[in-house]
Amino acid sequence: MAAGILDGLNPAQRDAAATIEGPVLILAGPGSGKTRVLTQRIAYMLSEAQPRIDAYNILSVTFTNKAAREMKERTEKLLVKYLGQENSAAKRLTLGTFHSFCVRVLRQDANYIGLDRNFAIYDDDDQTALVKSSLNSLGLSDKQYSPRACLSMISSAKNTLQEPRQFREVAQTYFEEIAARVYERYQELLRTNRALDFDDLIGQTIRLLRENKEVLERYQERYRYIMVDEYQDTNHAQYQLIHALADKYQNLCVVGDENQSIYGWRAADIRNILNFESDYPQAKVIALEQNYRSTQTILDAATAIIAANTQRKDKALWTENESGRPIQVFEAYNEMEEANYVVGEIDRLQVRGEFKPKDVAVLYRTNAQSRALEEMFIRRGIPYQLIGGTRFYERKEVKDALAFLRLIQNPYDSISFTRIITNTPAGKGIGPRTLIDLSQWANQMSLPIYVALQLLQSQEADKQTRRNAGEPEESNEEDLLPPLNVAPKIRNALLDFVNLLEAFIRARGEMTLLELFDYVMEKSGYELSLRDGSEEGEERWHNVQELRTVCQEYNHMPGNDALPAFMEDVALVADVDKFNPDADAATLITLHAAKGLEFPVVFIVGLEEGILPHSRSLENENQLEEERRLLYVGITRAKNRLYLVYAFRRSLYGGQNIPTKPSRFLLDLPSQLVKGYQQAPTGSPHGGRGTGSRDTLWGTDVNRTNWGNTTKPAPAKPAALSKPATPTRPAATGNISLKFKAGEKVLHPKFGKGMVVSSRISGNDEEATVAFEGQGIKKLMVSLANLQKI
DNA sequence: TGTCCCAATCGGCTA
DNA sequence: GATTGGGACA
Numbered sequence: 001m002a003a004g005i006l007d008g009l010n011p012a013q014r015d016a017a018a019t020i021e022g023p024v025l026i027l028a029g030p031g032s033g034k035t036r037v038l039t040q041r042i043a044y045m046l047s048e049a050q051p052r053i054d055a056y057n058i059l060s061v062t063f064t065n066k067a068a069r070e071m072k073e074r075t076e077k078l079l080v081k082y083l084g085q086e087n088s089a090a091k092r093l094t095l096g097t098f099h100s101f102c103v104r105v106l107r108q109d110a111n112y113i114g115l116d117r118n119f120a121i122y123d124d125d126d127q128t129a130l131v132k133s134s135l136n137s138l139g140l141s142d143k144q145y146s147p148r149a150c151l152s153m154i155s156s157a158k159n160t161l162q163e164p165r166q167f168r169e170v171a172q173t174y175f176e177e178i179a180a181r182v183y184e185r186y187q188e189l190l191r192t193n194r195a196l197d198f199d200d201l202i203g204q205t206i207r208l209l210r211e212n213k214e215v216l217e218r219y220q221e222r223y224r225y226i227m228v229d230e231y232q233d234t235n236h237a238q239y240q241l242i243h244a245l246a247d248k249y250q251n252l253c254v255v256g257d258e259n260q261s262i263y264g265w266r267a268a269d270i271r272n273i274l275n276f277e278s279d280y281p282q283a284k285v286i287a288l289e290q291n292y293r294s295t296q297t298i299l300d301a302a303t304a305i306i307a308a309n310t311q312r313k314d315k316a317l318w319t320e321n322e323s324g325r326p327i328q329v330f331e332a333y334n335e336m337e338e339a340n341y342v343v344g345e346i347d348r349l350q351v352r353g354e355f356k357p358k359d360v361a362v363l364y365r366t367n368a369q370s371r372a373l374e375e376m377f378i379r380r381g382i383p384y385q386l387i388g389g390t391r392f393y394e395r396k397e398v399k400d401a402l403a404f405l406r407l408i409q410n411p412y413d414s415i416s417f418t419r420i421i422t423n424t425p426a427g428k429g430i431g432p433r434t435l436i437d438l439s440q441w442a443n444q445m446s447l448p449i450y451v452a453l454q455l456l457q458s459q460e461a462d463k464q465t466r467r468n469a470g471e472p473e474e475s476n477e478e479d480l481l482p483p484l485n486v487a488p489k490i491r492n493a494l495l496d497f498v499n500l501l502e503a504f505i506r507a508r509g510e511m512t513l514l515e516l517f518d519y520v521m522e523k524s525g526y527e528l529s530l531r532d533g534s535e536e537g538e539e540r541w542h543n544v545q546e547l548r549t550v551c552q553e554y555n556h557m558p559g560n561d562a563l564p565a566f567m568e569d570v571a572l573v574a575d576v577d578k579f580n581p582d583a584d585a586a587t588l589i590t591l592h593a594a595k596g597l598e599f600p601v602v603f604i605v606g607l608e609e610g611i612l613p614h615s616r617s618l619e620n621e622n623q624l625e626e627e628r629r630l631l632y633v634g635i636t637r638a639k640n641r642l643y644l645v646y647a648f649r650r651s652l653y654g655g656q657n658i659p660t661k662p663s664r665f666l667l668d669l670p671s672q673l674v675k676g677y678q679q680a681p682t683g684s685p686h687g688g689r690g691t692g693s694r695d696t697l698w699g700t701d702v703n704r705t706n707w708g709n710t711t712k713p714a715p716a717k718p719a720a721l722s723k724p725a726t727p728t729r730p731a732a733t734g735n736i737s738l739k740f741k742a743g744e745k746v747l748h749p750k751f752g753k754g755m756v757v758s759s760r761i762s763g764n765d766e767e768a769t770v771a772f773e774g775q776g777i778k779k780l781m782v783s784l785a786n787l788q789k790i
Numbered sequence: 791t792g793t794c795c796c797a798a799t800c801g802g803c804t805a
Numbered sequence: 806g807a808t809t810g811g812g813a814c815a
Contacts, residue, residue, distance in 0.1 A: 063805070099805050124804080198805060266804065368801045371806090388804095431791045490791095574805060592803045614802060630803085653801070653806075 005044050005082055009037070016286045017041040020049050020225070023246075023280035024253040025273075029317045030302070030636035031293025031598065034255060038229060039071055041253070043078040045225065046089045055092035059223040059245070061101060063230045066577045067596060068096050071229075094223070098238055099198065099572050102205040105219070106196070107564070112212045113204065118564065120195040120406050120413045121571035125394065127151055127197050129415050134185040145178055153179040154186060158199035159235045159267035161206065192448060194412045202237045209244050220248040230596075231256035231276070235267040243279070250280070258313055259306050260633050262592055264626050270311055287315045293598055295324025298642050301673050302635040308668055309625045326675040328643045329666065334657060335369070335606075338647045339376035342603050345643065346382055346586055349601065355641075357383055357586040359600040363634045365612045369605065370588050383585035387578060387593055393570060397530060397540040398547055400424055402570065404520045408504050409563050411450040414439075425525035426500055429493030434486060438494065441484045453498040456484065460495055500524065513554045513562040517547075591634045602638035604631070607646040607663040631665050644669075658765075739782055740768045740789075747788045748780070 006014050013033055016026045017040045028034035042060065045053040062068045076090040083089070094101065103121070110117045122130065131147040131154070153176065157167040164187055168180035190196065196204060209216040226246050228234065231254035234242070246252035254276060261270045277283050291299055299319050306312070332338035342362055349355040362373055367388055377384040392398060400423050403416040411417075421427030421435060442452035484491070500523065507519055521527045521544065530541045550570070554562040579587065579597065587599065591612075606612060612631060617623035635642060644666065649657040740746065746768075747753055766782040780787060 065805090097805065201805090262803075265802080366802055391804095429791075433791080572805065590803065616802065651806095653799090 004048055005040055005078065006048075009033075009040065010290055012286055012288050012290070013037045013040075016288065017044050018049075019253075019284055019286070020045055020053070021251055023250055023276075023283040025276045025280075025283050025285045026253065026255040027285065027287040027313060027315055028255050028257055029287075029289055029291060029315060030257065030260065030633070031291040032288035032317075033290075033292055034229075034288065035067075035071065035074065037288065038227065038255060039074040039078060041227070042071075042075050042093065043082065046079060047082050053225060055089040057222060057224045058093055058227070059101070059225070060093065060095045060227040061098055061229065061242070062095075063097060063233055064574050064577065064596070065097055065100070065572065066574070066579065067229060068100075071095055097572065098234075098241075099201050100568070102201040102241075103568050103572070105205050105208065106201065107568075109208055109212075109215055110204075112215055113208050115196070115204065116194040116410070116412075118194065118410050120193065120410045120416070121201070121568070122190070122195050122197040122415065123393075123571060124198075125399070126195075126415045129418075130189055130193075130195075130197075131182060131186055133414075134182045134189055137189075138181055138185055140178065140182070145175070145182075149175070150179045150182045154183045155199055156267055157183060158197075158203050159237050161203060161237055161240060189414075192412065193414050194410050195415070199237070202241060206237060206241050206244065209241070216244065217248075219245055224249045225251045226253070228252070228254045229256075230260075232258050232261035232270055232273040233263045233266075233268045234272050235269055236272075239269065239272045252280070258311065259309070259629055260595060262595065262626060262630050262633055264622070274311065274313065289315055289317055291317050291319040291321075293321075293639050294319065294636060295321050295640060297324045297326060297673050298635060298638050298640075301327055301642065301669055302632055304668050304670050304673075305628060305635060305665055306632045309628055311622070311625055325641055327669070327673050328641070328675050329669075330643065330645045331662070332645060332647045334647050334649045335372040335651065336376070338605055338645055339372040341645060342373065342605060342643070343376045343380050343382055345603070346601075347380060350382075355601050356584065358581075358584050360603070361587040361589060361594060361597070361599040361601070361637065362603045362605060363589060363591050363594050363637065364605050365591055365614060365630070366606075367590060369611075373588055373605070377586070377588075383583075385580065385583050385585045385587055387587060387589040392543070392546070392578075393573060395540075395543055396423070397544050400526065401517075401521065401544045401547055402567075404504070404524060404526070405517070405563065406567060407501065408508055408516075408520070409567055411501060411505065412448050414449055417449060420524075421497070425529045426497060427493075428525075429490060430497065434490050434494070437484065437486055441482065444482045453494065453501075455481075456491070456494060457498050457502075508563060509560060513551045513557075513566060514548065516563075517551045521548075591630050594637050595633050598637050598639055600639045601641040601643075602634065603643040603645060604634045605645045606650075607631075607644050607666055608650065608660040609663055610660065611650075612663055612665070628665060631663075739766055740787070745790050747790045749786055753790070 006017055009017060010033075013036070016024070016037050020041075026034070026037065028037070038060070042058060045058065046055055060068075060071065062071065072090060072093070072095050075093070075095075079090050094104075096104070106115065106119070107117050110119065128147050128151055131151045132142045135142045135145060135147060135150070157164075162170070164180060164184035167183055168177070171177045171180045190200070209219065223245055226242065228242055233256075242252065242254075254273070256273045258270055258273050261268060261273070264270065277285060294302070296319055299317055299321075303317060330341055332341050346355075346357055346360050349360070350357060364370060364373075370386055370388075374384070374386060393402070400419060403419040404424075404426075406413055406416040407420060418435065421430050422432075438452065439449055442449045445452065445455075447455070486494075503523070504516075504520055507516055511519065527541065527544075530544065531537050551566060554566045557565060574593075579589070581597075587597075589597075591604070604612075610618075613624055613627035617627050646662050646666070647660060650660050651657045745753065765784075768780050768782055768785070768787065
């Protein structure tokens with residue numbers, strides 16, 4: 001091979017990039033140059049491979065838009081470099097997320113399975129709302145049966161490709177039977193609304209391919225070369241989809257790392273990657289084991305953490321990088337001191353000229369942890385960017401504004417309809433009572449609400465004509481239809497609404513997306529109602545304006561194409577998509593969202609039992625392994641410096657400070673990698689603390705780890721910041737015996753009589769789950785709750 | 791119908 | 806500590 005695209009790759013990488021035909025499994029450890037291999041592989045296929053491959057025949061699937069965009073850009077660059085400016089091959093590639101790929105297929109071929117191409121895409125909120133109406137229309141209370149719990153069952157059924165009927169057959173518990181009924185109704189409602197939820201995007205695409213051989217063959221012929229990134233995160237449905245497409249040519253290249261599988265809760269199935277070799281016995285397996293990212297020390301720490309997991313393939317990461325600084329472990333007093341330590345360190349690194357804020361990421365398990373950090377960043381004037389939290393597209397005003405556009409595209413979308421009626425002035429005069437009347441009326445006639453409204457409109461027009469012609473107002477025709485019994489005022493409000501909607505739909509064909517947006521915001525009165533003069537109102541309007549800016553990007557498209565393209569993109573954006581590596585600011589991000597990113601300096605905070613590992617994962621060994629992988633992902637984001645931080649006390653739900661216990665994962669860190677590590681602390685390691693200056697407080701040598709020895713009571717710890725001093729950490733917490741056990745009857749001063757469902761140790765306390773007569777299930781901390789056995 | 795206030799619940803990660 | 810949903814009231 002002549003000097004070319006694969007130069008500069010190591011032998012394993014080169015092998016991975018140059019193996020084009022047949023099934024390939026690339027096991028890519030963190031920092032092993034995975035993206036580089038993937039992009040060079042595509043470039044190689046297009047420019048050097050024999051036979052040369054047409055970009056049109058390549059499908060590359062990732063999980064985030066960001067990853068897709070990055071691959072596209074990098075591939076383009078390579079192609080320009082090797083094939084010259086003129087080359088347009090990259091534009092012919094199909095490169096996207098699972099969801100965007102499926103949306104494209106369905107917009108093209110939805111008619112084969114009887115779906116409207118203009119389908120709306122329902123996000124989490126929409127889904128929950130629809131589950132609620134499913135419950136209600138079955139005469140079930142959404143308080144008795146949690147819509148979210150139903151939804152999660154429906155979702156997992158969909159992710160394992162179970163139709164409502166099949167799900168009903170395997171339903172075991174009473175609640176599962178309820179969920180099965182809800183699932184069935186939910187699907188009916190989706191259909192009436194001409195909408196698909198996220199899971200359907202995959203599921204319906206599979207249905208399309210399974211039920212239509214010629215469609216399947218068309219896609220198989222087109223996509224002869226398929227690549228899947230982050231294969232460890234695929235769920236069963238995605239697995240089936242990929243395997244159906246690859247079935248004919250078997251040129252399937254999957255890339256992944258089972259140690260970075262952190263989406264089990266989203267039904268990702270780690271077995272997909274673990275079993276690839278048995279799925280394709282002739283598969284070529286290539287391990288990328290050289291790490292180019294991290295120091296030896298950081299890599300050793302990551303290896304030590306992950307070694308305890310059982311669900312993994314053997315591979316050994318190594319690096320030629322220097323050993324680097326030891327890992328800094330720090331115990332803070334509480335979440336505020338934790339934040340202060342982190343921000344103080346970032347400041348110090350900056351002052352010393354070692355790193356800039358943009359080099360730093362602070363990673364945490366839960367979004368709620370970001371608040372204390374944010375406050376401290378603001379207080380100390382260090383720039384930061386927060387990824388996640390309340391997402392832009394989940395803001396109420398943004399969703400409201402979007403609901404207008406969604407309804408214009410698909411007027412059958414009852415969720416958007418209801419949203420506009422209840423939240424915006426366009427629905428003034430129409431309340432919940434009327435909505436029920438209206439939908440019942442529509443139901444009697446078996447018409448969608450939109451059509452029922454149109455009927456109302458034409459009845460009104462008829463009346464008008466007859467009035468003008470001097471005829472009696474009532475006609476025989478109308479008597480055949482059930483009447484809508486509402487006050488004339490309300491009838492007019494409904495007519496105003498449908499007239500407005502029709503005007504919007506007409507406008508769509510006559511203006512650009514941007515003009516349409518402005519038109520809708522003004523005509524609906526939504527702009528005026530938001531900008532009520534309050535600061536908050538302006539802030540909201542500002543967010544709507546930000547959405548307007550997004551519309552602008554679609555202005556080059558013909559009016560009728562722009563809207564669906566816009567809706568599709570909007571429905572599928574993720575938080576990380578916003579991450580800006582060039583901003584001169586530290587990054588605050590969850591461990592999940594940080595996957596795929598890297599930073600010179602990484603802080604992982606909240607390394608406590610109940611947070612990482614998360615309390616909801618403590619009972620299940622598989623979930624614990626996933627928590628461990630999550631930490632592994634976090635550690636391996638770091639290039640040069642790694643800080644692991646935990647707090648001695650933490651307040652949850654804005655409640656009191658609860659003492660915490662350092663994460664069990666810390667115990668797996670080899671002591672020689674950690675700064676200030678003490679296997680068995682002797683004497684007081686905290687000399688002078690609390691009385692000294694800030695410098696000694698936040699210096700690197702005030703590392704007071706006392707984990708590693710849990711049998712010995714930890715020494716008292718003076719208060720930091722303004723918090724009052726607290727007593728010593730309660731003596732060894734290893735084995736508090738449980739006071740309550742399942743089945744026991746108890747009495748609570750407020751909730752009355754109940755029965756213990758379960759009880760477990762949580763922090764230094766016992767948490768009992770109790771079902772109270774008529775009060776439902778409550779979780780109580782035994783030390784606080786004054787529970788008595790009866 | 792709309793609005794305000796209180797309580798219950800939440801805060802686990804997300805295409 | 807913030808959001809949301811229901812009930813009371815205008």
